[in-house]
Amino acid sequence: MKAIWRPSPNHSPRTQAIKYIVLHGTWMSCAQSALDRLCDPAAEVSCHYLIDEKGALYQLVKDSEAAWHAGISAWKDDVSLNQSSLGIELAHSGDVTVPYTEAQYETLIELLGVLLTAHRIAPTHVLAHSDIAPDRKNDPGPQFDWNKLYSAKVAQPLSLQPRLSYEDLKHLGYVGSKQVVEKAYKLRLGVASL
Numbered sequence: 693m694k695a696i697w698r699p700s701p702n703h704s705p706r707t708q709a710i711k712y713i714v715l716h717g718t719w720m721s722c723a724q725s726a727l728d729r730l731c732d733p734a735a736e737v738s739c740h741y742l743i744d745e746k747g748a749l750y751q752l753v754k755d756s757e758a759a760w761h762a763g764i765s766a767w768k769d770d771v772s773l774n775q776s777s778l779g780i781e782l783a784h785s786g787d788v789t790v791p792y793t794e795a796q797y798e799t800l801i802e803l804l805g806v807l808l809t810a811h812r813i814a815p816t817h818v819l820a821h822s823d824i825a826p827d828r829k830n831d832p833g834p835q836f837d838w839n840k841l842y843s844a845k846v847a848q849p850l851s852l853q854p855r856l857s858y859e860d861l862k863h864l865g866y867v868g869s870k871q872v873v874e875k876a877y878k879l880r881l882g883v884a885s886l
């Protein structure tokens with residue numbers, strides 16, 4: 693799959709096998725300003741891939757390196773997921789009333805298909821940034837349509853039950869207080885559940 697190479701210096705040597713894929717929304721006015729920030733050494737953030745509003749795919753960091761996209765994070769017994777994950781940013785302003793574009797879903801689904809196979813990642817390990825950092829992050833947001841990924845079999849619902857107890861959510865993998873974990877799970881369920 694063709695990606696535009698836009699190298700970012702913001703990465704470290706990878707010390708763990710790739711186990712997760714983390715999806716993000718850039719929450720910036722346009723893809724170009726997000727790319728500038730993700731490649732700025734002073735910002736100390738990056739990702740492996742960015743998909744702009746028109747579906748164009750950029751690669752910023754090689755899969756073999758740990759990009760700085762997850763920050764302080766946890767899922768099940770794993771912490772600081774930069775080391776064990778790939779990060780994909782979707783260009784988006786952050787306005788919950790604005791959907792991601794069809795072109796973005798098309799590119800994302802193709803990319804996830806390639807990455808899941810290449811790195812033997814389980815579809816249950818495709819997560820939102822809000823899943824792994826529920827106290828700090830809300831991206832890719834309730835406007836992200838997970839059902840498109842589920843239908844394409846490149847992600848899986850965390851559970852088939854819409855209403856789960858805090859204990860159930862912790863068992864799925866969430867780490868955090870009851871309030872933030874319940875909020876993060878609602879984001880996975882979409883705008884209708886807010």
Ligand SMILES: [Zn+2]
Pocket residue numbers: 715716717761821829831
């Ligand atoms: Zn994020």
